[in-house]
Amino acid sequence: MVDAKYIQEARNLGTTIRQPKLSNLSPSVIAQTNWKFVEGLLKECRNKTKRMLVEKMGREAVELGHGEVSITGVEENTLIASLCDLLERIWSHGLQVKQGKSALWSHLLHYQESKEKRDATPAGLGPPGLIHDTERRKSDASFAMPPLKVSLIEDMRHIQNIGEIKTDVGKARAWVRLSMEKKLLSRHLKQLLSDHELTKKLYKRYAFLRCDDEKEQFLYHLLSFNAVDYFCFTNVFTTIMMPYHVVVIPSKKLGGSMFTANPWVCVSGELAETGVLQVPKNTLEITFECQNLGKLTTVQMGHDNSGLYAKWLVECVLVRNGITGHTYKFPCGRWLGKGVDDGSLERILVGELVTAGSENDDRMCRTPPMQQSPGMMRRFVTISPNSKPKLNTGQIQEGVGEAINGIVKHFHKPEKERGSLTLLLCGEYGLVWALEQVFQHGFKSPRLFKNVFIWDFLEKAQVYFESAEQSQVTQDENYQTRVRHFCRFMRAISSTPRNIGKDGKFQLLVCLGARDHLLHHWIALLADCPITAQMYEDMALLKDRSLVNSLIRVLQTLQEFNITLEASLVKGIGI
Structure with missing residues (x-):
């Protein structure tokens, strides 16, 4: 006292x-x-956390309350490096004896050593809870991925296993980055300092870490980092091996118990992709190690169509990074199989990061969220009399406007604040969905229970254009160029070696048309095509000249942007 x-x-x-x-x-x-x-030190901590949060959240994201906001590269690294320096200064203050180059890592090692001595009992061997995971998964999809155990020691081991990090200072920094990405920095440090005996042994009485009020305030400031998403570990250690766990969840209504084909997945991220991975059909999950994929973007999945029952309704695919704990959900909600849905044996699913559940009471809610959440994956609604309520032309125009507005806003943001373009193109209410509504409006259904797909209409239009071209219908050069482009893209997509169905092909056409700034030309072409007159009702949007013109004007706004498509979207297309 x-x-x-x-x-x-x-x-x-x-x-x-x-x-x-x-x-x-x-x-x-x-x-x-x-x-x-x-x-x-405390004041510096307060100012630093505030500066990092303001940088991180970006201007527009704070105003709008959404949009993926991540500062990458030099800026984020500089801020995090200075935070690591501050932590080192705090941990060096009032040390009894300096050991090693990093006071923080030295403290962590002492903690690890004392904890492992206490836990060195036979019962403590091996990670808990792994034996029952698959059993639990089969009984209920919601248990497909039991939460990873929150463990300071486990996160230290991850860092110790990375051979590329040689120094104690480097290990401490990597551990801080990992803890920030997992939103556990405050929680881990609180746990480290809860071993009062150890702190007393290592630090003199006047040390910062033994001033209780200040220590509490310091941990409270660090807690504010949980309000935003950092990828400061994933984006820096790009060459290390990461463990991933993939679980495919079939529809509960039509469980995959009869499914006889052999499924596969290919996971893509901002840094790399896995290549095709076979998934055992009895467990529908795999764990594998590969070089860091970065933030995950898409999952391609399919099956080999073998056996008596090769039709499969998949609800979604979950993928988790075993080190960072980030879990991504790739909604599907569609069939994969010949003669069902659109006949697709392969689909490209667009993913979103699943936010942490409320089980972690120390974690603040994240504002702003990563993206506008795609919720149930954009469903290519097949056209049938009993499908969802049809949108009217006003709602369709609004949908197209919002989808294009999202893309325009994406390019007007500073590069560090941009989210996923794939999501804006192919996600729920993205450009593909919006144009789908345009083509489905007023579409004639030939028979009551037969589904007709937009691709069927586009193929008929292609046949017409190619025959019209051969009979050399006198049209201006401009028209002929557009026709040639349209037919070339249709042929390239039709002849792809991939087993994508009719809706997947439509998605490809829209993405390629957006990339090459051809969508507005194609809409003009199709609106004037005699096939449209045959296959659409008189009230259809495509037959209303003023609506078509406004649609063309809106699509033209994409011309000034350089849209690059993710490799997984255009694989196997030589165009």
């Missing part, structure tokens, strides 16, 4: 004292001198 009295006394003293050698001074002056340093 004597020390506490001195510290209190120092708080009340004047602030004119310089930093002399502590050894020559009385306890009360030591306390006061030291106190100014402690307060300085």
Whole structure:
């Protein structure tokens, strides 16, 4: 209690004292001198967390409350490096004996050692809960991925297993980055400092880490980082091996128990993709290691159509990174199989990061969210009399406007704040969905229970254009160029070696048309095509000249942007 009295006394003293050698001074002056340093560290921590959050959230995202906001590259690295320096200064303050180059890592190692001594019992061997995972998964899809255990020691082991990191300072920094990405920095440090005996052993009484109020405030400031998504570990350690766990969840209504074909997946991220991975059909899950894929973007999935029952209704695919704990959900909600749905044996699913559940009470809610959430994956609604309520032309125009607006806004943001373009093109209410509504409006259904797909209409139009071209219908050069482009793209997509169905082909056509700024030409071409007159009702949007013209004008706004498509979207297309 004597020390506490001195510290209190120092708080009340004047602030004119310089930093002399502590050894020559009385306890009360030591306390006061030291106190100014402690307060300085706390103030720096407060300012640093505030600056990092403002940078991170970006302007527009804060105003709108959404949009993926990540600062990458030099800026984020500089901020995080300076946070790591601050943590090192805090952990170096008042050390009994300096050990190694990094005071933080040294403290963590002491903690790990004492914890492992305590836990060294036979019962503690092996990670808990793994034996029952598959059993639980089969009974209920919601248990498909039990949450990873939150463990400071486990996160240290991940860092210790990365051979590329040689120094203690490097290990401490990597551990801080990983903890920030997992939104566990405050929680881990709180746990580290909860071993009071260890802290007493390592630190003198006046050390920052033994000033309880300040330590609490410091941890509270760090907690504010949980409000945003950092990818400061994933984006920096791009060459390390990462463990991934993939679970395919078939529809509960039509469980995949009869399914006889052999499924496969290919996971793509911003840094790399896995290539085709076979999934055992009895468990529908795989765990594998590969080089860091970065933030995940798409999953291609399909099957080999073998056996008696090769039709499969898939609800979604979940993929989790075993180190960062990030789980991505790739909604599907469609059949894969010949003669069912659109006959697709392969689909490209667009993913979203699943936010942490409420089980982690220390984690704040994330504002702003990563993206406008695609919820149930955009469903290519097949055209049939009993399908969803049809949208009217006003709603369709609004949908197209919003989809294009999303893409325009994406390109007007600073590069560091942009989200996923794939999601804006192929996600729910994205450009593909919006144009689908245009083509489905007023579409004639030939027979009551037969589904007709947009691709069927486009193929008929292609046949017409190719025959019209051969009979050299006198049209201007412009028209002929557009026709040639349209037919070339249709042929390239039709002849792809991939087993994508009719809706997948339509998606490809829209993506390629957006990339090459041809969509507005194609709409003009199709609106004038005699096939449209045959296959659409008189009230259809495509037959209304003023609506078609406004649609063309809106699509023209994409011309100024350089749209690059993710490799997984255009694989196997030589165009």
